[in-house]
Structure formats: C-alpha cells, structure tokens
Amino acid sequence: xxxxxxxxxxxxxxxxxxxxxxxxxxxxxxxxxxxxxxxxxxxxxxxxxxxxxxxxxxxxxxxxxxxxxxxxxxxxxxxxxxxxxxxxxxxxxxxxxxxxxxxxxxxxxxxxxxxxxxxxxxxxxxxxxxxxxxxxxxxxxxxxxxxxxxxxxxxxxxxxxxxxxxxxxxxxxxxxxxxxxxxxxxxxxxxxxxxxxxxxxxxxxxxxxxxxxxxxxxxxxxxxxxxxxxxxxxxxxxxxxxxxxxxxxxxxxxxxxxxxxxxxxxxxxxxxxxxxxxxxx
Ligand code: HEC
Ligand code: HEC
Numbered sequence: 001x002x003x004x005x006x007x008x009x010x011x012x013x014x015x016x017x018x019x020x021x022x023x024x025x026x027x028x029x030x031x032x033x034x035x036x037x038x039x040x041x042x043x044x045x046x047x048x049x050x051x052x053x054x055x056x057x058x059x060x061x062x063x064x065x066x067x068x069x070x071x072x073x074x075x076x077x078x079x080x081x082x083x084x085x086x087x088x089x090x091x092x093x094x095x096x097x098x099x100x101x102x103x104x105x106x107x108x109x110x111x112x113x114x115x116x117x118x119x120x121x122x123x124x125x126x127x128x129x130x131x132x133x134x135x136x137x138x139x140x141x142x143x144x145x146x147x148x149x150x151x152x153x154x155x156x157x158x159x160x161x162x163x164x165x166x167x168x169x170x171x172x173x174x175x176x177x178x179x180x181x182x183x184x185x186x187x188x189x190x191x192x193x194x195x196x197x198x199x200x201x202x203x204x205x206x207x208x209x210x211x212x213x214x215x216x217x218x219x220x221x222x223x224x225x226x227x228x229x230x231x232x233x234x235x236x237x238x239x240x241x242x243x244x245x246x247x248x249x250x251x252x253x254x255x256x257x258x259x260x261x262x263x264x265x266x267x268x269x270x271x272x273x274x275x276x277x278x279x280x281x
Pocket of ligand 2: 160164165166167168169170175176179191192195254255257258261273277
C-alpha cells in the first residue's frame, strides 16, 4: 500500500465518530451520532484553483490538521469543519478569515498570524474539503471494527521491537503494557497513529536548534514555524526569526516520530502493530 493510501486510512479514522469522545469542544452532543445529521449546505457557490487548494492543504495540514483532522473532518480537539455552519455561510473568507486571525482562545481555537495569501489558500482548501464531503453523501464514512482485525500480532511485535523502532520510546514497564485494555478498536488505532501528549497545555515547550548559514547556532523555544520561516525565543527572551531555506534546524518534538511514522507504515505493518497493541492487556 502506498503512503497516500495509508494516509487515506488514517484520515478515515479521524473522520470516524466512534474514534472520538462523544462530547468534545466541538459541541458534539453525548450519545448523538454526528453521522445522523446532514451538514449545513454551502450558501454561496464558489470555486478555487487547484493550485490554491493544494497550497491551502499543506498549510492546513501543518497548522490546523492536528486539531481539525488532515481532511478538516474533525480531529484531536477541533470540530468537523465540513459540518460547520460558519463554513457553510462563508463567502471567500469573509467569515473564516476574521475567525482564523482572532481565534476563539477561550474555546481552544488559537489565533493565527498568517498572511492574507495563506488565509486565502486555507479558505480554498476548507471549501474544497466541504464540497468533497458533500459529494460523498454528507454522511460520515464508517469503518467496521472487524476490518481492523486482519493483522498478525506476532509480526507486529517484531516490527514494534525491530524495524518500527517503537520500543526505543515505549517500554512495557509502564502504562503502555495495558494499552490494549485501555483502548479498543478504532480508539486504539487513532491513538497509535495520532497520539496526544497527555496534557498538551502543560507540556514543555518545544526546543529548537538553528544552525545559520555562517555556522553559528542559536537555541531557544519554538515560537512559530511554517515552511518559510522559523522563529524562536532565545535564552535572553528575544524572538529571533530565520528564513527556513537558508538555515538548518532541528526541533525537539516528542511526537515527531509519530508524524514521520505515518509516511513509513505499510498497510500490513500498521495492521500487525495494531494487532500486537490490542493484545497488550
Ligand atoms: C489547538 C487546536 C486547534 C487548532 C490548531 C486550530 N483549531 Fe480551529 N478550532 C478549535 C476548536 C476547539 C474550535 C471550536 C471553538 C468553539 O467551540 O467555539 C475551533 C473552531 C474553528 C472554526 C469554527 C467552526 C464553527 O463552526 O464555529 C473554524 C472555521 C476553525 N476552527 C478553523 C481553523 C483553522 C483554519 C485552523 C488553522 C489555521 C485552526 N482552526 C486551527 C481548535 C483548533
Ligand atoms: C521518539 C519516540 C517515539 C517513538 C519512536 C514512538 N512513539 Fe509512540 N508515543 C510517543 C509519545 C511521546 C507519545 C505520547 C505519550 C504520552 O503522552 O504518554 C506516544 C504515544 C503512543 C501511543 C498512545 C499511548 C497512550 O497511552 O495513549 C501509542 C499506541 C503509540 N505511541 C504507539 C507507537 C508505535 C506503534 C510506535 C512504532 C511504530 C511508536 N509509538 C513509536 C513517542 C514515540
């Protein structure tokens, strides 16, 4: 299976309601399946170029995807944007733009400082994601939990301890030894693919080390990062911004291994590791 298909599976999981708690900050009511309700329809037809949608996708995945899902259909803590009334009413960013720039910090939606070009690209991507979701029938896709039980736990154990490199970070001394008892089926697969730091607000800031073209190094805590720019706050409290293209940098991100792993899993490895984790009780 190719990487894009694996990501497709991962996106499917993100879009599956049973993988999530029922009442999230997105306001999903307990016990009520979001699949039961049709999403609000787009009020104003609008179209965007493929190039703009693609540019928006890469920005969305890096800045928004962690919370809203790579395909905007809901994720870690953010609601499904393809079902958002605000998105349905938006016309070329007139509602989305101000929201993205000011956020709703009290409700867990951060404010972003993005250029108008980036905002426009993200808006294009969100509308495209919404129209794709609508043409898929408006209902959420579902995954049969049985489909997940095709892996081989023994092969998964070998992958975990060997080629997958999982054992470097996860020992079976602690809570990981019972991960299969704590989470089942899609909830476990979602954790395995998109784990969360237990308390992200309390988590230590990410440390970044920049090596300039001239060879000097600056270390600090990561303040901002996209594909063009990286900013850090140095030991004296100054914010320093570098063009990403002309420097080298390493970010100490404890979950980086997991985002990189998404591109590495074959479908078989993923099912095998899943079967192994499910056996840890
Ligand atoms: C840290 C998690 C997080 C990130 C990152 C994040 N969001 Fe959100 N977002 C949320 C939460 C939580 C809400 C729900 C806020 C509320 O309940 O009012 C939300 C709400 C929204 C809404 C409003 C939906 C509605 O119907 O009211 C939009 C649109 C949105 N986010 C877009 C974005 C975009 C675009 C990005 C990236 C530039 C982004 N978000 C990044 C967490 C996040
Ligand atoms: C570089 C370190 C690192 C590597 C390598 C790594 N992980 Fe993780 N993993 C983490 C971190 C950090 C967390 C978040 C855990 C936390 O907050 O307790 C996590 C969380 C998880 C969780 C969720 C656990 C829970 O209790 O919620 C699962 C499942 C998981 N990883 C599976 C794997 C698998 C399978 C592999 C190998 C393919 C792997 N990890 C490789 C660092 C790593």
